[in-house]
Amino acid sequence: MxxxxxxxxxxxxxxxxxxxxxxxxxxxxxxxxxxxxxxxxxxxxxxxxxxxxxxxxxxxxxxxxxxxxxxxxxxxxxxxxxxxxxxxxxxxxxxxxTDQVIVSNADKTKSLADIADRGGTIAVNSIGDFMYVMVLGALAKQGIDPQKVNFIEMGSSGDRARALLAGRVDAVPMHIEQAEQIKARGNYQVLVTPWKEYDDWxxxxxxxxxxxxxxxxxxxxxxxxxxxxxxxxxxxxxxxxxxxxxxxxxxxxxxxxxxxxxxxxxxxxxxxxxxxxxxxxxxxxxxxxxxxxxxxxxxxxxxxxxxxxxxxxxxxxxxxxxxxx
Amino acid sequence: MQLGRLTTNILGIVLVLILWQAVGMHLGDALVATPVQVAKALPETLTDPEFWPALGLMIGQMMIGYLLALAVGIPLGIAMGRSRPVFTVVKPWASMFIVVSAAALVPLLIILMGRGLLFRTCIVFVATLWYVVVSITEAARAVSPRLLDVAKSFSASDFQRFRFVILPALYPYLLIAARIGLIHALRAMVTAEMFIGAGFGGLLNNAGLDLSTAPLFGLIVVLMLVSAGATELLRRVAGRAAPWYASRTGG
Amino acid sequence: MAHLSVTGISKTFGTVPVLVDQSLEVEQGEFVALLGPSGCGKSTLLQIINGLIPADSGRVVLDGEDITGRTGSGRGMVFQGADLFPWRTAIENIAFGLQVKGVGKAERLERARHYLELVGLRGFENAWPHQLSGGMQQRVGIARAFCIQPSLLLMDEPFGALDVQTRDILQDELVRIWEAEPKMVLFVTHGIEEALYLADRILVFSKRPARVLSEIKVPFARPRHDDMKLDPEFLRLRREISELLRHDLEA
CATH class of the missing domain: 3.40.190.10 (Periplasmic binding protein-like II)
Incomplete structure (x- = not known):
């Protein structure tokens, strides 16, 4: 009109x-x-x-x-x-x-330290992007050596979520709405809440x-x-x-x-x-x-x-x- | 015999579907949606107002680059197969470009020519051309020298030998090259569209965000049907236009 | 009067002399066999006469015309493996030479049909070469050469790839067709019996570089029959040629 x-x-x-x-x-x-x-x-x-x-x-x-x-x-x-x-x-x-949260299967993983201890894997969109840095920052804050964690590039948050569901990776950063959606498919819990860790990210x-x-x-x-x-x-x-x-x-x-x-x-x-x-x-x-x-x-x-x-x-x-x- | 082949084909498809169903039921729809779930999701995909324009746009725009690649690649391939100097000059480029994947070229081409029709035509052309050139080159090199001698001994001119021996000898390979080229063209087009979130590739991107893989698999099935349908069409064209070849290979 | 005169042909491949100063004459209606061990150079001589291979020196004169180094004009060639064009039906293969000459479709097909029937392939007009047996393929090959009505027919071990029974039948067929349309024939073979059975005159060649060891007039009257192979004279000539060749090979 x-x-x-x-x-x-x-x-x-x-x-x-x-x-x-x-x-x-x-x-x-x-x-x-x-x-x-x-x-x-x-x-x-x-x-x-x-x-x-x-x-x-x-x-x-x-x-x-x-x-x-x-x-x-x-x-x-x-x-x-x-x-x-x-x-x-x-x-x-x-x-x-940021609204990204790091999610894991709570039956297997209770903390980031768990992942580091068994040389586990975290999937990010691509190595070097903000998400990767955010996870590294979270590890550093908890005094965990990032060398003990494997990072793999998985692309979109949908693919990352599926990798988590398949048990191929131990933790995945994802948007909060996806963290809500994935809860329906198992005991998936938020492991790290970056906005609480960093104030603003x-x-x-x-x-x-x-x-x-x-x-x-x-x-x-x-x-x-x-x-x-x-x-x-x-x-x-x-x-x-x-x-x-x-x-x-x-x-x-x-x-x-x-x-x-x-x-x-x-x-x-x-x-x-x-x-x-x-x-x-x-x-x-x-x-x-x-x-x-x-x-x-x-x-x-x-x-x-x-x-x-x-x-x-x-x-x-x-x-x-x-x-x- | 035709009927037997048909039965075997159907049996093969049914077996794959059963296997797919079993794997899907085992892994869950977030990883592998079952054929039944995909079939249920398909109507919604097909009635999505974005679906048909996206599919049409993809195929339409792809055809331009694809046909250009055939128009350039076939004569170039024949020239390479039949002329030593052309072969020597072009072959290194062909070997170099054929290993460069479309995905590696997409970012560069976007910066050079934007995201419009020029970019899409170009990426399809580049990704398709060298496969056409290489398969035609091989076919042209393999044209029987004995048959060329036969023609020559009947005093056929250079043009007549091209027209009566080289072209018909290449004919089945032209259609094979067209089929190989089509698969690469489609693949390059989807890669490009996914990269810029446009058309059918954009739909694939978006479907990939959902936790259930049923809509994504639905789109992939559509893509497979398009590809299989087009290659089958080319096969039929080949069978009709080169019956000596079809009746020999039983196609 | 049809006449072939070949004088002073020499040919070297790289540093290997294949033919040294070879000459031969063929009179009208004469069937001449070139007999010799495999790889001796007799096929090369035939290809030089056909114009497919250039000679280093020497002249080929057919019916008074110097045709050295040129193909076509007056010669029809039957190749060893028939070498039919797989993309042409039987009748189209036979009509090939006429098509090269620019004869219109209706006329060339009508003439081709005549030769198709002459070689006993009525009903196989539209068969593809791969649908024909080896013997039938060579019948098409013979018809293809006859169809251009050459004054000289060149045959390069045309029955070498066939089984014995088929070869015997085709030898008789060839003689029958040739008697219907007599012309000069140069027939390359390494079969002594075949040469004796078909030819009026046999040139027995040495091992490489080929030269004529002996020229034999075959004394049998035409039409010839299979039982002549049991004639004492036939057996004597066969043994004589065989010993001649063996002696040359062991020398």
Missing amino acids: LGAGSRAMAADARVLKINTLASASAVNVPLQSALRSGLGEIAGFAPAEMRPTAKIPQIAQEVIAGAADMGDADIASTLAAAEAGADLKIIGLSYNN FSAVIMATSGWLKADENKKAAVAVLKASLTAFRKTDSDYAWYKTQVGKYASSKDLKAADDTLLKPVWQQLTGEIKAFSDMEQLNPDAFAKIMPVYKQAGALKGTLDLGKVIDRTYLEQALKELA
Whole structure:
């Protein structure tokens, strides 16, 4: 039901190319909703052309190569690229805090130490990504030698969950909704709750290159993307019914799309409550990043030579917050 | 005899289904969904509004790269098989490219040409071309020199020997190359689509997130049927167009 | 008057001399057998006359025309293993030479049918070569050579791959067809009996490099019959040639 005016506007509305993960879980839905529909409600912008990407490091690579305007990229590959000399800016957070939990079969495994003692195996998406670092960090916190644990690359969380069900691996990081779903299939319990271990562990960021951000129209686009994201985050925090409809539209898994309140409501409560996954991207600041850097350094994923103040750029977030106020 | 073959085929399929059912019941649907569970999940998959457009898009876009690969690969393969200089120049490239998997090229090609039709055509073309070239080359090299001598002794010109000996001798191999190429084209297309979460590959990605493997296996079964159907179609074309070959191999 | 004149042919493969200054003449309607041990070079001489192998020196003149180093014109070749085109039916194989010459389809098939019937294959027009026995395949091979109505028929051990019974039958068939359409024949064989039974004249070749050890006029009248193989003269000639060859091999 566009009026004549807004239709004219829609005609020359800008379509941003944004690279993102190939699969959207419960924690990804607000950003997906913001970019796929919310952005279109901002004057001068159409819904973004979302470009799902199966290999996580490829997201940042395509932004650096100029094949995409912005990326919803993982923090490890983004900072690693910046360390390698790519002129990148992190301008927002895809979510404020991770929702990943490490799950095991409680009949066999009671703790991470159990796994280390018998030389067990943990499956991650890919070696070196935020999930891998997160597990290493958890091991380090409990004083466990990571050399005693085997890591294997298993790809998507669905494949990881199946590996756990088959008893092929001892523990697997997965999204909280999957941790809920898998409980129905045996005595599967959460072994580590990273957001409790680290306070905040943000794993995905909204990023672009400095070169791209120089043009005024791109600056405007960056603000628009953040406005749409903040709006979706706030709506998620305040309105479960809205969030549920967005999950039905934008979640990748059919199981999650069709999830009823008994599954989804507790997930939403955790995401917005305990985890504080959304709100206003408060964690986008060098201090918060600095807190997690040692874990990345320890894991060998980053050298830690980066001036975080130069990579993290709050300008567009401040502008977006001001315009929304 | 035809009937006997049919019975054997059906018996083989039934045996596999029984085995699959047994394994699935033993391991549970999160690991291996049983054929019965897959059959139950299929109607929902087939009525998903995204399914048919995704399948059509995949096959349609794949055909462009595939046909291009045949159009380039067949003449190139014949030239390589029949001309020493062409063989010497092209063979090292063919051996090199044929071992590079589509999955390894996808990231590079995405950065070079985006994710649109150009990228998909290109990845299918690259993944298919060299299999076509290599099989045609081998066939062209193997064309019987004695039969070429027969033609020559009947004073056939170079063109007549190409037209009356080399082409018909290659005919069955053209269709074999087309069949091998099709399998590689389909595989490359699915790999590419899974990588960028588009089309049928995107559906496979999403189905892989669910704990039950029934919808995923349903999509894989569809993929197998597409592949088997297309190769069977090519086999029939071959049988009709090259009856001397079909009646010799009993196909 | 049809006439073949071959003079001063020499041929060396690498450093191995195969033929040194060989000459021969064939008169109209004459059936000449080239007899010698396997690998002596008699087949090479035939291929030089056929034009498939270039000679190092020497000339081949057929019916007054110098045809050295060229194929076609006036010669029809029957190959050892029949060497039919597997993608052509019997009648299409027979019509091949006419098709190369550009004879229209209806006419060439009509002429091919005549030769198909002449070699006793009526009813097998549309059979594929692999559906025919070895003897039947060679009948097609003979018909294919006759169909272009050459003045010189070249036969390179045409019955060498057949079993004895089939060979005996085909020898009689060949003579019958040849008597119906007489022409010059050069028949390469290593079978003494075969040469005596078929030829008017036999050139007995030495081991490599081939040279004519002896020229034998076969004294038997035509039509010939199987029982002539028991004739004392036949047996005497057979022994004489056999000893000639053995003596040469042991020298």
